[in-house]
Amino acid sequence: MRENFNTDKEILVLTSYPPRECEIATYSKDLFDALADGMSRTFSVSICALENGKSRESYPSEVKYVLDVTDQSAYIHLAERINREKKIQAVFIQHEFGMYGGEFGEYLMYFLYSLNKPVYVTFHTVIPSPEEKRLLIVRSMVTIAEKTIVKNKNSVRILVEDYGLSDSKITIIPHGIHPIESKEKASLHKAHGYENKKIISTFGLLSSDKSVETALEALPKVIAGFPDLMFVILGKTQPEVIKKEEEVYRKHLQRKMKQLGLENHVSFVNRYLETPELLEFLQLTDIYLSTSKDWDQAVNGTLAVAMACGCAVVASVNPQAKELLSEDIGILVDFEDPDQLATALTRLLEDDELRERMGKNAIYQAKASEWRNVAVKHAHVLQSHVPGQELIFDLPEISLKHILKLTDRFGILRFSKMGTPDISSGYTLDDNAKALIAMCMHLEFKKDPMTFLLMHKYLSLMESCQREDGVFFNYVDSEGNEHLQNAGDNLEDANGGAIWALGTLVAHREHLPANFIIRAEMCIHRAVYWVKELESPRAIAFAIKGLYLYNQSHQYRHIRELILSLADVLLEKYHAVSDAEWQWFEEYMTCGNSILPESLLYANFLDGKEKYSSIAKTTFDFLLSKTFEGKSIKVISNKGWLQKGEDRSQEGGGQPIEVSNTIQSLQLFHQVFDEEGYREKMEIAFSWFLGNNHLHQLIYNPLTCGCHDSLEKENVNLNQGAESTISYLMARLTMEKAGKGIPFLQDASLVEYQDLERRLIGRNSKFYQKNKH
Numbered sequence: 062m063r064e065n066f067n068t069d070k071e072i073l074v075l076t077s078y079p080p081r082e083c084e085i086a087t088y089s090k091d092l093f094d095a096l097a098d099g100m101s102r103t104f105s106v107s108i109c110a111l112e113n114g115k116s117r118e119s120y121p122s123e124v125k126y127v128l129d130v131t132d133q134s135a136y137i138h139l140a141e142r143i144n145r146e147k148k149i150q151a152v153f154i155q156h157e158f159g160m161y162g163g164e165f166g167e168y169l170m171y172f173l174y175s176l177n178k179p180v181y182v183t184f185h186t187v188i189p190s191p192e193e194k195r196l197l198i199v200r201s202m203v204t205i206a207e208k209t210i211v212k213n214k215n216s217v218r219i220l221v222e223d224y225g226l227s228d229s230k231i232t233i234i235p236h237g238i239h240p241i242e243s244k245e246k247a248s249l250h251k252a253h254g255y256e257n258k259k260i261i262s263t264f265g266l267l268s269s270d271k272s273v274e275t276a277l278e279a280l281p282k283v284i285a286g287f288p289d290l291m292f293v294i295l296g297k298t299q300p301e302v303i304k305k306e307e308e309v310y311r312k313h314l315q316r317k318m319k320q321l322g323l324e325n326h327v328s329f330v331n332r333y334l335e336t337p338e339l340l341e342f343l344q345l346t347d348i349y350l351s352t353s354k355d356w357d358q359a360v361n362g363t364l365a366v367a368m369a370c371g372c373a374v375v376a377s378v379n380p381q382a383k384e385l386l387s388e389d390i391g392i393l394v395d396f397e398d399p400d401q402l403a404t405a406l407t408r409l410l411e412d413d414e415l416r417e418r419m420g421k422n423a424i425y426q427a428k429a430s431e432w433r434n435v436a437v438k439h440a441h442v443l444q445s446h447v448p449g450q451e452l453i454f455d456l457p458e459i460s461l462k463h464i465l466k467l468t469d470r471f472g473i474l475r476f477s478k479m480g481t482p483d484i485s486s487g488y489t490l491d492d493n494a495k496a497l498i499a500m501c502m503h504l505e506f507k508k509d510p511m512t513f514l515l516m517h518k519y520l521s522l523m524e525s526c527q528r529e530d531g532v533f534f535n536y537v538d539s540e541g542n543e544h545l546q547n548a549g550d551n552l553e554d555a556n557g558g559a560i561w562a563l564g565t566l567v568a569h570r571e572h573l574p575a576n577f578i579i580r581a582e583m584c585i586h587r588a589v590y591w592v593k594e595l596e597s598p599r600a601i602a603f604a605i606k607g608l609y610l611y612n613q614s615h616q617y618r619h620i621r622e623l624i625l626s627l628a629d630v631l632l633e634k635y636h637a638v639s640d641a642e643w644q645w646f647e648e649y650m651t652c653g654n655s656i657l658p659e660s661l662l663y664a665n666f667l668d669g670k671e672k673y674s675s676i677a678k679t680t681f682d683f684l685l686s687k688t689f690e691g692k693s694i695k696v697i698s699n700k701g702w703l704q705k706g707e708d709r710s711q712e713g714g715g716q717p718i719e720v721s722n723t724i725q726s727l728q729l730f731h732q733v734f735d736e737e738g739y740r741e742k743m744e745i746a747f748s749w750f751l752g753n754n755h756l757h758q759l760i761y762n763p764l765t766c767g768c769h770d771s772l773e774k775e776n777v778n779l780n781q782g783a784e785s786t787i788s789y790l791m792a793r794l795t796m797e798k799a800g801k802g803i804p805f806l807q808d809a810s811l812v813e814y815q816d817l818e819r820r821l822i823g824r825n826s827k828f829y830q831k832n833k834h
Contacts, residue, residue, distance in 0.1 A: 070104040071148045072096075072443065075128065075172075076155035078110040080118055082300055082333060084266065084362065085155055085185060091237050093123060095436035098763075099751065102453040103440065104150065109139065111160060130162045133171060140175035151179040151443060156202070157186055158195075165195045173205050181442065182206045183234075187216040189223050199224055203231075208442050210234050215380035232442060236362040237435040238369045238427060239336055240764040241344070243480055249345035259287055259410060262346040262372075264295035264339065265363040268302045269310045272354040272377070277317050277327070278399035283406045284326055290410070292323075292350075295330045295342055343370035347416060348409050351376035354396045365430050368423035373416045375405045390423045424479070428777055433759050437752035453744075454751040456800075459506065459793055461515075463767030463786050464496070468515060471541045472496070472522035476782045480765045487544060488537040490526040491555040492783040493519040494562035499787050501565050502794040504572065513574070520566070520580060523559060531587035533559050554653070557600030557607075560588060564607030570614055585611055593623060598634055598646050599653045601627045602660035609663040621667055628664035628673060631657065635676055643705045644683040650703040652719055654684050655726035662733060674733075681730055685742065688723065693753055694746045696720055699771070713774030717760060720749050721788035725795050740799070747796050750789055761789055 076089040089108070096106050109126035110118070120127070126142070129135050143149055154169070162168035173180060182202050188195065203209045203220070209231045211217055217233065220226045250256050263273065273294060284290050298311055311331070318327045334342070343349065349367035354377065364385060367374060374391030376382040386393060392409070394401040409416045428434070444452050467474050467482050472493045476486035497519040500512050525541070526533045535555040536544035563581045570578045585607075592608070595601050605627050612620040634646045646657050661677035687703060688696055697703050700714035724746045731739035745753070750761040750768065758777050760769050767781035768789035 074153045075109045095432040136172035183210040187219045234438045235430040237432040238366045258291045262293040263350045266299040268299045270355045272352045275352045279402040282403040369427035371420035373419035454748045460766040473783045490535045493522045495787045497562045553597040553600035557603030560607035561603040564611035568610040602656040605660040648705040655722045659726040715772040717785040717788040721792040724792045
């Protein structure tokens with residue numbers, strides 16, 4: 062976790078907190094970690110821990126205050142202390158009936174009436190048909206609060222219908238869940254001693270409200286058809302329950318287990334499970350059970366976590382389960398009905414395809430509830446109600462973790478099924494060319510053998526894609542052979558992208574093994590003859606950029622003339638379709654837009670003529686006017702390109718490559734024109750990856766260090782293929798370079814690189830012998 066950078070602005074949270082063991086304490090700790098890890102440049106977070114009586118716990122450093130909830134006067138004293146703290150900008154209150162002192166928690170009102178800071182209240186439970194005093198307390202809290210946060214639509218409905226409140230001050234933020242890195246189920250079964258078993262599980266702090274006996278009563282019918290079935294009951298007993306009745310309920314379940322002859326089919330894991338172990342148990346689960354008999358349960362975080370782990374679900378038909386579980390995710394059953402439960406379990410156990418499909422759909426449904434997404438939603442609520450509060454997203458550490466996972470013996474694989482590389486998808490020239498560019502950028506910050514090895518792989522695949530006439534094909538199958546798809550597609554953009562990659566590599570010549578440069582230059586020499594025949598505007602623009610970078614170290618006159626002639630083609634296209642309302646090169650905007658104006662700057666660098674820089678700036682600013690709305694970016698959708706005469710592209714279909722290209726172009730335009738607005742838009746555009754988008758969800762995956770494939774209208778595409786992951790990495794490296802102001806590569810010793818050349822692609826290697834032209 063990051064340190065809290067911004068200590069001038071602080072958010073205080075009233076809540077129970079670890080080491081106290083309860084679900085809200087765990088919730089609050091997870092929320093704190095997510096905010097501290099993603100928003101530490103915006104504000105710091107501190108905690109006021111709730112205690113029943115004088116404090117006995119040893120709390121972590123973020124706990125700045127402790128409140129004895131049984132002491133009425135302590136609420137007023139706490140409010141007065143907070144009022145004196147100028148850096149505290151707002152107070153978040155985690156609320157559950159029973160957490161605060163007095164009837165229906167009425168002591169909390171003394172705190173609220175004494176406080177002069179903005180307040181936000183999160184209701185973890187909303188009780189329908191309230192008694193008069195409960196109603197008055199809740200209505201008063203909502204009236205005082207800037208915003209009231211609830212977990213689901215049903216809670217909103219109850220507050221509106223039963224409490225007479227307006228929904229204008231109520232917002233829904235789901236219970237948070239941890240991101241899940243998929244693990245192989247069979248290995249987990251073996252590790253936990255459940256080999257060759259079908260696993261049903263339930264978890265959470267145990268109490269009679271969970272009605273686990275309903276599941277036990279359903280098991281005999283299910284086991285008759287599935288004798289390898291195991292029911293795993295995860296979690297210790299609720300501490301407050303133990304205080305009142307010790308382990309009465311657990312012993313009741315154990316007696317019922319023996320009465321039904323289930324000793325070999327039921328396993329009690331009677332302890333508090335740390336998150337990694339809990340997630341392993343849920344990932345080895347085939348069906349998750351939620352048998353609560355509490356109709357008023359406003360939130361069930363355990364259900365959301367099980368869904369995130371890819372479990373098909375069978376749940377009692379309470380409001381939250383009805384809201385979360387569509388028929389393609391799980392099955393709802395009546396309260397305390399073992400026959401219905403047995404029928405549902407049998408149906409899922411008999412149909413592997415249905416169960417697996419439900420599990421995958423559950424993962425998609427649960428994505429919005431990951432803790433970093435929940436933190437972003439809290440930050441946006443705060444931004445909306447605290448004057449002058451700007452959100453500054455923390456930059457993730459640079460990592461090649463998912464790049465390495467996607468890369469195999471031939472190059473970088475094209476697609477990924479969620480976070481798992483799809484070997485059958487094969488490879489493309491386009492992806493490997495972009496990966497080569499990304500590694501050149503990475504080299505500017507970290508020079509290690511792994512970076513060079515990856516560069517060698519990507520360059521090798523590009524070489525294998527070049528035909529005798531110098532033209533490249535794009536698609537390569539999983540065995541490294543040319544794919545039939547090449548015959549039917551226009552490959553100009555991929556060819557232009559290859560020139561960009563090769564030129565980028567040559568531009569780094571002083572810091573690379575000589576063999577890399579020789580190989581790249583030979584590819585360019587064979588390709589240069591067909592470049593002048595390009596017709597696609599994007600292919601032309603890619604080629605201009607690559608040839609410019611290549612020619613920096615050569616100053617070939619014919620390359621200079623070729624660049625300018627290609628730039629003139631773009632000018633012709635601009636003049637043919639542009640007018641006062643449409644300042645662009647085509648009658649539509651598709652993907653890869655920013656490279657078009659960017660490429661004209663390279664022509665201007667060579668020629669110095671204003672015609673190139675003027676149209677570059679005009680078209681780039683026009684593009685930005687179509688893709689930025691205030692403090693957010695909305696890229697052209699691949700669901701429907703932006704046509705001439707239209708104002709905005711439709712929602713959804715936002716691709717990381719478009720955001721990445723925009724960030725890279727913004728950096729260059731900022732360097733050339735020195736307009737601060739370009740630098741600000743870089744920050745805004747990059748924040749799209751971190752949750753500053755219409756869904757308030759991360760596109761970057763901090764667990765895998767990959768990037769999701771697209772932002773759709775209602776969900777994030779969870780696949781993490783090569784194009785999206787490379788695009789994110791290039792954007793992240795561009796931000797790093799801009800932040801550190803590094804215009805050129807740092808120096809390194811020649812001996813270091815000669816040694817790497819011998820180790821990675823030494824002159825005695827078969828590859829070198831094949832390619833020494």
